[in-house]
Amino acid sequence: HSSKTYENYLIKIDQENISFDTPRQGDKFKIGAIEIHFLHPDQxxxxxxxxxxxxxxxLNYGQQRFLFTGDIEKEVEKELLAENPNLKADIIKxxxxxxxxxxxxAWVKSLEPKTAVIQVGGDNSYGHPKSKIIKLYQTEAANVFRNDLNGNIVITADGRNHTVKIDRSSNNIMAGAELDSKNNNTSKTETSLININSAEAAVLDKLWGIGPATAEKIIKYRNEHGPFEKLEEIKKVNSIDDYKFERWQDKITIN
Known part of the structure; x- marks a missing residue:
């Protein structure tokens, strides 16, 4: 997902003609006593x-293992476990x-994490996190922390042990977590369709995979080319691919 910060980095790299490499599976590098080993993706x-x-x-530091996972889904989790059968994590993002x-x-049981950090914004439109996922990590004896409830989460490690410092405590780590759709009998008001010809950036940002930077691109495209005449035309906006469009084509309108 694009962001203004990410795009600013790309602009700076281009302006300064800075060489850079994108890590791939198998790449490793060290920073002092820390070793970082990339597991995914391949070329x-x-x-x-x-x-x-x-x-x-x-991220390996002494006897400790930190695992950073991005937005991978179960498909890649399965691949990683097959390729790394001994993969463990003391701390997992x-x-x-x-x-x-x-x-x-299978993923959570295999990793055996002691601390699980869920990076999530409050009252997000995606329904993150799901309560059953929190329970799963707790069942495997992991301490779960959430940015929306705990604020900044700072982990300090010495290679053997680690401590967690948070801005605020929460008496209910499940607060606001969305129930599994199969078990959630609470009626919900159907959300109205988003008009991609008139919606402001803050509204477009509610669509899956659309951050502030992409929302501005949609508005810029509208201003330069006129209103969208078909839903599919939004795929002409840079960074909107078929996968994103399929996720929310039933949530948008041009009328």
Missing amino acids: SLNQYNLNNSSLVFV VPHHGSDTSSST
């Missing part, structure tokens, strides 16, 4: 959607903000 991204193209890496498209039972 080709053709078989993966946007989420499953996320970088996955292990929970995949995809605690979505139930990720964190399979």
Whole structure:
């Protein structure tokens, strides 16, 4: 997903003619006593959607293992376990903000994490995190922390042990977590369609995979080319691919 910060980095790289490498599976490098080992993806991204193209890496420090997972889903989790049968993590950045498209039972049981951090914004439109995912990590004896409830989460490690410092405590780590759709009998008001010809950036940002930067691109495209005449025309906007469009084509309108 694009962001203004990311795009500013790309602009700076281009302006300064800075050489850079994109890590791939098998790449390693050291920073002092820390070793970072990239597990995913390999050289080709053709078989993966946007989420499953996320970088996955292990940060090794002494006897401790930190696992960073991006937005990978169960498909890639299965691949990683097959390729790395002894993969463990003391601390894990929970995949995809605690979505139930990720964190399979086999994944969590195999990793045996002691601390699980769910990076998620409050009252987000995606329904992250799911309560059953939180319960799954707790069942495997992991301490679960969430940015929306705990604020900044700072982990300090010495290579053997680690401590977690948070801005605020929460008496209910399940607060605001969305129930599994199969078990949630609460009636919900159907959300109205988003008019891509008139919606402001803050409204467009509610669509799956559309951050502030892409929302501005949609508005810019509208201003330069006029109103969208067909829903599919939005795919002409840079960074909107078939996968994104399929996720929310039933949530948008041009009228």
